[in-house]
Amino acid sequence: xxxxxxxxxxxxxxxxxxxxxxxxxxxxxxxxxxxxxxxxxxxxxxxxxxxxxxxxxxxxxxxxxxxxxxxxxxxxxxxxxxxxxxxxxxxxxxxxxxxxxxxxxxxxxxxxxxxxxxxxxxxxxxxxxxxxxxxxxxxxxxxxxxxxxxxxxxxxxxxxxxxxxxxxxxxxxxxxxxxxxxxxxxxxxxxxxxxxxxxxxxxxxxxxxxxxxxxxxxxxxxxxxxxxxxxxxxxxxxxxxxxxxxxxxxxxxxxxxxxxxxxxxxxxxxxxxxxxxxxxxxxxxxxxxxxxxxxxxxxxxxxxxxxxxxxxxxxxxxxxxxxxxxxxxxxxxxxxxxxxxxxxxxxxxxxxxxxxxxxxxxxxxxxxxxxxxxxxxxxxxxxxxxxxxxxxxxxxxxxxxxxxxxxxxxxxxxxxxxxxxxxxxxxxxxxxxxxxxxxxxxxx
Numbered sequence: 327x328x329x330x331x332x333x334x335x336x337x338x339x340x341x342x343x344x345x346x347x348x349x350x351x352x353x354x355x356x357x358x359x360x361x362x363x364x365x366x367x368x369x370x371x372x373x374x375x376x377x378x379x380x381x382x383x384x385x386x387x388x389x390x391x392x393x394x395x396x397x398x399x400x401x402x403x404x405x406x407x408x409x410x411x412x413x414x415x416x417x418x419x420x421x422x423x424x425x426x427x428x429x430x431x432x433x434x435x436x437x438x439x440x441x442x443x444x445x446x447x448x449x450x451x452x453x454x455x456x457x458x459x460x461x462x463x464x465x466x467x468x469x470x471x472x473x474x475x476x477x478x479x480x481x482x483x484x485x486x487x488x489x490x491x492x493x494x495x496x497x498x499x500x501x502x503x504x505x506x507x508x509x510x511x512x513x514x515x516x517x518x519x520x521x522x523x524x525x526x527x528x529x530x531x532x533x534x535x536x537x538x539x540x541x542x543x544x545x546x547x548x549x550x551x552x553x554x555x556x557x558x559x560x561x562x563x564x565x566x567x568x569x570x571x572x573x574x575x576x577x578x579x580x581x582x583x584x585x586x587x588x589x590x591x592x593x594x595x596x597x598x599x600x601x602x603x604x605x606x607x608x609x610x611x612x613x614x615x616x617x618x619x620x621x622x623x624x625x626x627x628x629x630x631x632x633x634x635x636x637x638x639x640x641x642x643x644x645x646x647x648x649x650x651x652x653x654x655x656x657x658x659x660x661x662x663x664x665x666x667x668x669x670x671x672x673x674x675x676x677x678x679x680x681x682x683x684x685x686x687x688x689x690x691x692x693x694x695x696x697x698x699x700x701x702x703x704x705x706x707x708x709x710x711x712x713x714x715x716x717x718x719x720x721x722x723x724x725x726x727x728x729x730x731x732x733x734x735x736x737x738x739x740x741x742x743x744x745x746x747x748x749x750x751x752x753x754x755x756x757x758x759x760x761x762x763x764x765x766x767x768x769x770x
Contacts, residue, residue, distance in 0.1 A: 330355045330386060332376060333397025336706035336724050337626035339363050340633040341397060347637060348644040355391070357382060361715045362705025362723070376401055379409045386415055393418060399475055399623050403429035418647055419601040420622050423592050427620040431471045431507045434620050441587045443580055444616045448509035454498045460508060461490050472497045473505035481551050483511060512618070514610040517560055518628050519577050521603045524649040528585050528598065532646050533657040535635060536560040537628040543681060545767045552681045553721060556768035557631040557672040562609070563662055569613060570663050576615050580605060627724050630704045631672040634726045638699060639668065669735040670728045673743050673768050678761055680720035688761050689752050690715040690722065694745040701742060702726045714752045722762065736769035
């Protein structure tokens, strides 16, 4: 098979790398890709703008691509799946109608309420004055969410009235949202539950291992929200089996309600949910679960964490997507707790200033990092320039490790992220260690 992966981040590098390991794959193309994908064996970058659906489709036709996999959320919301399906081209991802689960916080919160899926109490607003007036009725901290896509930065946790007012003004002054949601702040452990809703249809979804994402920029979950600063195979999987089974049942109920009801709600489209589905969950001290958000694609950096895990567990990712048996759903969390434990850790190296205005166009030296089956670097905001790796984005790359011991796995990641050097010049003569940063408590 020839496969095209759409996207340019760490998630897409990880997916392309894992797909290239499949015995059923001859070549993987990534559009537009990054420095990391350009360096992978059997992976080729394609320089086409993701907004240009026609040019992407022309490439798929002329290169006889068998399957296209959508990485980021924007093309899904823009309807690239609809464009492909109208031409009978095979693509993995939800149509734009289904992608509203992520594309609109108002749509998703109303969907949760309508279908009795437990979530934080909320109110929606399309008028700035009404939103500001509502602040006198709430308790702090509170959460303000932009309605539209915001690259993982549309959520603001506000500790007081001033922060909330600034967040509301920021949303309504932006060009990506005309509505917002103000909701209660939930306390507990966050859990990312990702599913492959494959071509076999409802009840055949595959549950990938739960992961823990670290969204705040700074240690101890402080600082502004980011697209994610790290991830680990979730610590809660080390709890007693009875706890895991109970959580598993409750999370599966949320998945089932979501799939059945979104398919019913959108039955006039003659489609059903196909693609990745991400449940962002909060588990309180009594193990009660509430749904924070939906994503209609895999998480970043959770995908990087999962791909090194699946590779070491000898699981073919492509087979999960093309799943065509009819034995029912598969759940790798149950496999996890019934077998010997395995761990993976992901640490994001980011440009100083991220998620706000950040430094870029400097050079990254990875020569002291030796990749192995237990250690893999996935690129995000990078390009190759004159044979050097040049930074272009806020999140530059991730260091990903795998092991049988959680702490050793985490330590291996930190030892190697500290080996990465940064220079202001491509000759590597002027080193500057203040160009990047990473959280020092991932896995803690």
